[in-house]
Structures are given as structure tokens and as C-alpha cells.
Amino acid sequence: MNKLQKLLVESKSLNRKLLSIFLTAGFPNPQTFDKVLLDTAAYADIIELGVPFSDPVADGPTIQYSSQKAIEKGVSLHDVLSMLKNFRKKSSVPVVIMSYSNPVYRYGVERFFREASSAGLDGIILPDVPYEERCPYISAARKYEISYIPIVSLTTSLNRAVDISGTSTGFVYVTAVTGVTGVRKSVSRTLPCFLKDLKSRSNKPIFVGFGISSREHIIGLKNFCDGFIVGSAVIEVIRRGKNISKFLENLRSGL
Amino acid sequence: MVPDKNGYFGGFGGKFMPETLMFAVQTLERVYHKFIQDKEFRKELNFYLNTYAGRPTPLYFAPNLSKKLKIKIYLKREDLCHTGSHKINNALGQILLAKKIGKRRIIAETGAGQHGVAVATVSALFGMKCAIYMGTEDIKRQRLNVYRMKLLGAEVVPVESGTRTLKDAINEALRDWVTNVQTTHYLLGSCLGPHPYPVMVRDFQSVIGREAKTQFLKIERKLPDYLVACVGGGSNAIGLFSPFYLDKSVRFVGVEAGGCGLNTGFHSATLEKGKPGILHGTKSYVLQDKKGQILSTHSVSAGLDYPGAGPEHSFYKDTGRAVYVSVTDKEALEGFRTLSETEGIIPALESSHAVAYLKKIPKHKTVIVCLSGRGDKDMEQAVKYIKINE
Ligand SMILES: Cc1ncc(COP(=O)(O)O)c(C=O)c1O
DSSP: OOHHHHHHHHHHHHTOOEEEEEEETTOSOTTTHHHHHHHHHTTOSEEEEEOOOSOOTTOOHHHHHHHHHHHHTTOOHHHHHHHHHHHHHHOOOOEEEEOOHHHHHHHOHHHHHHHHHHHTOOEEEOTTOOGGGOHHHHHHHHHTTOEEOOEEOTTSOHHHHHHHHHTOSSOEEEESSSSOSSOOSSOOTTHHHHHHHHHHHOOSOEEEESSOOSHHHHHHHGGGOSEEEEOHHHHHHHHTTOOHHHHHHHHHTTO | OOOOTTSEETTEEOOOOOHHHHHHHHHHHHHHHHHHTOHHHHHHHHHHHHHTSOOSOOEEEOHHHHHHHTSEEEEEEGGGSGGGBTHHHHHHHHHHHHHHHTOOEEEEEESSSHHHHHHHHHHHHHTOEEEEEEEHHHHHHTHHHHHHHHHTTOEEEEEOSTTSSHHHHHHHHHHHHHHHTTTEEEOOOSSOSSTTHHHHHHHHHTHHHHHHHHHHHHHHSSOOSEEEEEOSSSHHHHHHHGGGTTOTTSEEEEEEEEETOTTSSOOOOHHHHOEEEEETTEEEEEOBOTTSOBOOOOOSSGGGOOSBOOHHHHHHHHHTSEEEEEEEHHHHHHHHHHHHHHHSOOBOHHHHHHHHHGGGSOTTOEEEEEEOBBGGGGHHHHHHHOOOOO
16 A cells, blocks of 8 residues: 555544645746645645646646746656655655646656656546546556546536546545636535535545635535645745745644 | 547547546537438538538649649649638538537637638527637737637637647637536537547548549549648648548648748647647647657748647558658748749648648649638738738
8 A cells, every 4th residue: 555545544534634735846946846845745634746737728827827837947747756756755745746648648658657656656647638548547557556546527427437436546536616727716516416426436535626725615515525635726825925834724724 | 541439540549638528528429420420410511511611612723833843733622612711611510510419609729710710600600609719929910810700709819828829729728618618619620639529520621532532533534643731730631631541542741831940940840740649638749848848839820830730640640641741931931922823822821831842742743732721811921921023
């Protein structure tokens, strides 16, 4: 079992909700990113490292911006693995990578999973790889004991959602809105119902992300899932140069 | 060529899309398979192609240019289609499918504005709401088409992100689709994107090649030696090529935009200079750097200014069924002028790339060139680049 899988098992028995924080790797800049990671790790149960990509079609303006800035500073998938390696010297908080498929494909799927595993990666999320395209990625993830984390959307039929959840070797990522990433005032009203239905047919831990931006969102949904992923809201805090510890502490208080 | 059930042509294709869009992609796939062979649907589509879009388009023997280049040149006159390019063939096909699915809103990307105009046109015809995404760089160089789209009642949404051209317009259209997928059909304009788009767009455009084949056989009583077409995403080219796929004696030449030259970094020669990758939902050749970031492209013609190419073209390239070459901006502008002067036909800057390549075809061969569009939209650009002695 990898660190993520252990954490998921432990918190299930304690009935504890988990917080995963998304950071664009190398934002606001590669030199200070180590510190951002460590500051985040003090409050996050899981860290999600976003690999910057030139054409992030599933992302709203905030993550488009942070990705663009990171690319301008030269951050590549290789650098993201180095950041992870450094982080692993100081922290054992589970880390998952979120990457569009092209950087991974170009790097070489097998090579990526091999090197990521030795750098200490625990999970992988590929937002543009649906169920139909999963095979090469799942088998490499399995081989290197990296959890495969598939995405389920509100537009996914229940039967398909159950099939998709079956491919997870970590948690299942459910998107809280129909749309791109970004801070939202409220999430979809149909979400609690959707989560209940999925829970009744799948025993995999369910995390909710996309649009989750505040303590209130977390409180409103925590009876329906096992964890939350917060991204754009954190990136906004970093972008404005504000204190992330305070923001994360507030989020945590909702769990 | 039929892709496998997952939408792959050999190693190229597939559906690399966010999960939110997968139900729409699957619905489209189902509806496409149901109707593409359906007699009634075909009849309806043909009705609009013939009475509205002006099909069949002529296959015109170009005597003066033929004499000049010592080859026998036939032009497939897609420039005579309603709205001025081949894009209307696909727009009509897809909007009829969108109606069957029950969508009320249409979105699309556009580079040269020709696809945008075609989509705005069919949206007006069928009373659908329509939004067209267009990079601000392209809005500047294709102003006339922006006005046309607005006149037709479409909303033109300027795209400021990334390189502000076609690639970024597709990104924004996809983001709109992910948000409004319940009500909206994405009317993609080339043989790109997740399955079934590449094969569907190919099928709607293959009317070009089917007509051309019948017309050519009737006149020449044999098959042509060469087919030549420009390649942006590749829809006019695949439309011309695919009905000749099994006619092994017919050579396919796809002409990409060489921009300032292939060694300058300022070009859009995806199939020559790209590497396999995943962009906008499909695995195909992509212009990208070592890190897997998509490169910015350049072409004098907005419609060819794109860092990807359709998966079926990628397959044609790897199997050697087609060759892909490029001509520079300068050569394309020469082609633009030559066709105007010799035949009295002003081609689109995109199509001018195919025309410009003709001088490289061996003597005495017979050629069908896809004249994918007319040059009216390019007058402002022409004034800028081509000095005419008064
Ligand atoms: C006249 C014309 N030809 C060709 C193209 C390129 O598209 P494709 O390669 O899909 O035919 C365009 C695109 O805008 C166009 O307007």
C-alpha cells in the first residue's frame, strides 16, 4: 500500500474527512515553491501537484493563469518530479499529480510512472483521459504502485460512474459543477443526491472537487463524501500574496 | 477507411476529453451512426447541399494555368459554395444532427472565419442560438468575416488567451461546451477532436471527393495522378482524398503552411515537423516542444494556423498513403496572385497553398486541386502584402 492508500484506510475507520489541496507546480515561482509546498503540507492531508500545460481545457481563468506563469518560468514535468523528490526529504504527506495527458505521453508513459514512483508519488489524475482511454495509464500506475484516480462528473450516468469508480485504486474524484475549475459561490444542487447514489453502489472513497472554495461548501457536503479538493481558491490566495496558512486553517475547520 | 470502435485510425484518434463531455460525445457518436446511413437523413442533407449550398460544385479545367505549368489541372470549386468555402458541407451535416439530438444552441471555433460564417449561416437557417469563438489575432486579420458572422446573428466571442489564434479559440469553445453541454452542440470545423468528430467531419466533407471522382471520370475516363489540397486541420483535404483511398495509383499531397520557412520556427507544418501527441481530444501529430507544451504557430492564412492535424492524416502519413509538404507564405501569396491572373479566380489564402504547390508536380501529370475557398475575405491581407503597379 502507498501512503495515500494507507491514509484512506485509516481515515475511513476514524470517519475523518480529508482535505486535498491543489497547487500549480512552480507557481508563483519555482524558487519559492518548496516553501509553498511545506506550508500547505502543514494543513493538507493530500497535496495535488498540477503540471502546467499550455492548453488546459478543463481549467478556468485562475489555473490557466498560474499554469501560464509556471510555463513562462520553464517548469516542466521533469521539474515537477524534482520538486516532489525534494519535498519527500522533508514530508510524508501523500502527493498526487494532476496532468493533462500530453506532457505525460510526450515524456513516455512507462518512464513517467517509473520515475514518479521513485520520486515518491502516490497518485495520478489525468483530467482528459476518460474511461475509454484508461488502459495504458492504469497498467503503468498499477505496476509502479501509484493510485489511479478517475474523475466522475455530474453528467456521468450512474452505471458509468460505478464502472469508473471500479477503476480507482485511490479515491474517486467527483466534480462538483458542470464546467471548468474555478472559484464558485455555490455548487450544483443535484450534487448531494448524486453522491448518495454513487455511495450506495461503490465502496471507493469519494472526493469532491471543482468549485469547492469555502468552509461553507465543505460543511454543506461533508455528510455525502470522504474528502474535498480545493484548487483555484488556494491559487487565488497565493496569487494575491496572502497567508495560505490562515486560509487553509479556516477550510480545515469545516471538515 | 473506417476507424476502430474506439475511434482509432491505426495508432491515431481516440477520445481524450474531460469526463463531463463524455456523455455528449457518446450521444453524438450514437446519433451519427444512426443517421449517417439513414436514407431520410441523407435525403434531407442532400436537399440542403443542393438547393442551399449550391452543390454539386463544378470541376473546372484550368487551361491557362495548365499551359503555364505543363500539367493538366482541374480545380474542385468549393469556393463557389454558399458562404465561400467547403466549411458549409460540414456545418449543414452537423446542425441537422444537432437538431436530432435536440440541442438549441450551437458553438464553434473559427480561424479564418470561414467556418464561423458557415456555422452562423446554418444557425440562422435553423433558428439556433450561435456563439463563435475567435482569437483576437484572427479577428484583426479577418475583419470582414467577423462582420458577416454578426450580421448573420451570431455572437462573436473574442479569445485573448494563449496565442490568440485557432488553437485558443478551440480551447475556449471546449470550456463553453463543458459548462453548457446540456443545451449546446459543439460544431467543430475540421477533422479533429474526439471520436466521432474526425470521421464524422470526414464523411460530411467527402462529398467533395465523391463528386470530383465522378466528374473527373466522366471527362477524362481515367483517374487523376495527383490530388492536392491544403491542410489546416485537414477537412477539405480528407474530403477530397478519402473517396480515392483504395485507388492506389492516385497520389495524395497535403500542403501545410510553411510560414516563414520550416527552420525558422514560424510555420504550421504539423505533419512534417510535429511529433505524435494529444491535443483537443485526439492523438495525432502535434507541434510541441520537448516538454509536451504546444508550440505557437504562424501562417499568413488564419485557417492553416494550427498546431495539430487530424488523426486520419496522421495515419495516412505514417502509412505513406499521403505525403505532406509545405509552401511558404511567400509562395502562397504568389499562388494567390497567379490563379487570379491566369484563371480569373481569386482563391482563399488557405487554398493558395495548394495552388502554389502545383509548380512542383512533374510535367504532363493530371491533378485535381481542392480550391477550398474564395479569397474575398483576404482582400485586406492582400492589400498589405501584394503591391500592384497602378
Ligand atoms: C478556405 C479554407 N480552406 C482551408 C481551411 C483549412 O481547414 P481544413 O484543413 O480543415 O480544410 C480553411 C479554414 O479556415 C479555410 O477557410
